[in-house]
Amino acid sequence: MSLIDNLARLDAATTGRAQPRATVRHRHLSQRPLVFVPLITAGEAGAPLGALIGTERTSPRLLTVAQPRDRDLRFAFLSRLAEILLPYVESYADDVEPAERTEADPETGKRVKVEVELCADAPQLIVPSRTGIEFVRLLGRSMRFRRTAEQDPDAPYPAPPRVPLLGRWLTHYGERSRVPGSSLLLAMTDLLSRHWATGQSSLEEQHLGALLAWIEAPEGTSGADAALRAELARDADGQLLCPPAGPATDPAFDNQLLAPAIERHDRARTALAAAADGVEADALLASLGAAEREIDALVASRTRPTWDAVWRGLDALCTLPEAPHTVDRWRGDRWSFTGHRDRVAAGEPPQPRVDDAVTAANKLATREREQARLDAQEALDDPLVMAGRRLAGEAFAGEVTDVVMAYSEGRAPRPRPLVTVRTPDRPQLDEGVKAYRSLAGKPQSFQFVTHTPDGALVLRLLDKMGRGKEPEPGSVPEVGDHVCWTLFEHEQRGGPRLPDPEDTPWTHGGPPETAATTPAVGTPPAPVGDRPDPVTAEDIL
Structure with a gap:
């Protein structure tokens, strides 16, 4: 953190109002972003409770899981999520423009320019906080290896048809979010804290309501007091007035409202399964519907304030002009989206659980290069950022x-x-x-x-x-x-070329295992260090 940033934080703590850390917006914002506000069950990060999702501020789609521990209900939730998210992603896949890319000639090995297609725009996903990005990555990891009934008729718990494809896209977005300067998947708390400094710590700024309280504090009021109210204020029933759907829930909500509602749903569902005749089943079905609507209302009450807060954050960010170099970085996101679109269309397998040595080194080098490039471009675009580099x-x-x-x-x-x-x-x-x-x-x-x-x-x-x-x-x-x-370079130079994955030296694990090198039946097991990554609890919801 530069001296300018520290001074801005001190000024914010003194005046009680957020202070600008930038004069321009350093991240691209789409004209039609998809806002995703997830909610999970306490103590089980992989058990979704519900979500608000959509591209329209006034008409979000509510998705709920009445019993998060029920596999069938979770699959139904993921299927509905795929029905909303995949059409939004695919709507950007066909609008393309011609572009040039440098590739190695397969015969001569020389770098030549080839004309390819580049998507004219890319879908953008916005979540409330950084933990929302981690949840997106977890969902992608848990879904992309699932087998559908069409792919494997003998699968014990087949996934709905589009769920594995959704997992591949969410994994790609989660991986792309680790590239500095990328705007495909953004956390609203990170966006706001990049452009405004408050008197809070970086951990406290992950509460979207508290962060907006500093930014939106009216004249004559204290941002610290407004943030404290956003974090702690409760109504007459002991529930938070600004619930943190990020995606964790408040223990008071879990114990006093959610747990009893889920218990009533489970009782109604059990009674319906044991109904003796149709008349009794009709009455119990109405009871089950009432229990589901109660859970829907509870999930909506926790996610709607955060949904509104995300859109207020977008309004605040749109008051800043876009930085010139943001267009170049968004073009890189468009290349990333186009490349994954082509891999999916070509029928390539999903992303592996663990990258091979060459892929991991390439990812690390890319992130280091993009971080240095982002730091240089932000300074060139923004005199306030450049002032910090001058002081240093x-x-x-x-x-x-x-x-x-x-x-x-x-x-x-x-x-x-x-x-x-x-x-x-x-x-x-x-x-x-x-x-x-x-x-x-x-x-x-x-x-x-x-x-x-x-x-x-x-x-x-x-x-x-x-x-x-x-x-x-x-x-x-x-x-x-x-x-x-x-004194820093404006454009970062690429490092030495790494070998192809098939030419990985033995010191880095050797080439990736293929069908030709897979041990035959009856072959002694490989040493522990050479075995594939085991399936963990994070792989399966």
Whole structure:
């Protein structure tokens, strides 16, 4: 956390109002996002209790599980969830535009450009908090390996037809959410805390109601008091006025309202199963319907406040203009969505439980590269973020006071102007260190030469001046210009190419096991270290 962020938190604690941490919005927001507010049973992370889901603020779809421990009812919940979520995802799959991508030629091995399809837009999923993202990942892990009756007629508990496909999409969204700067799956608490600083800790900011209380606090009121009311205020029956559907529930709600309602549902269901005749069954069926409607009302009462809070958060974020580099990062999300669409259409198997060594290394390298890229782009887009980098000595801004034309040595001298800059910042500069400025969206390199007697900086311009003996107009800073330089690169370089998974060295587990290398029946079991990842309780709801 930068010094600017710490100052913003101190200012928020002093004034009682949230303070801006950004002047632009650093994440892409879709015109039609799908908001998903899940609710789970206390003590059982894999047992969904219900959810509100939809793309319209005023008409969400309510899904409930009257008895979360019942496998058939859970499957019915997941089937209804697939009926809502999959059509939304698939509605973006057919609208494509031509694009170019660099691939290796299978014959020569050289990198060549090929024309492919790129989805013009991608579906965006928004959950209330970070734990909602973990729940999405858990749902995907538990569903993508399920077998349907069509796939395996002998499966003991076949899943509904579209449930495994939903699991694959949720797994992809959960994995993509780990890439810094991605906007396919977003948590509202992370979005708001990225753009506003409060007097709370990062853990307290995972309560969406408390976070919004700081941001929406009217003039003359304290955000701390409003957040405390959002966290602790209860009605006459002892229930929270701002229930945390994120996706955990409040113990008072579980003990006083939910548990008795589920018990009444179970009794009505048991009595209906034991009904002696049709007349008695009709009466008991009405009793069962009343019990289900009671549970629906309870789930709606816990999720609707959070649903409204998510949309209020979207309203607050839409007041900020979108950062320029957000478009580039969203294009990366579109490539990710298009690639998974193509893998599903090609009939590829679901994502493995454990990645092989090459895939895991590629994912780690991608996340590290995207984190550095995100940090650089946010600073370039936002002067408030850049101020934090300047205070840390990672950037500096100043006025150009002198420009002296100089040339490199050699048979073909190239222009290497010396630019003198007066700056109040204290950058961490040693002789030969490179600095960069943004020129028409591209980084232009400078090299630090020396300090002048009066404390100014002398930089040598290295590139982006054209091919001629004289620099192109506008490529060299002029006297009187105010320019910002960074000591970090604007574009991150890729690392060394990793081998194909089939060529994984033995030091990293060897190539992935295939049908040809699978031991035959009767072969002694493999050593413990070589056995596949066992099925755990997280794999099955």
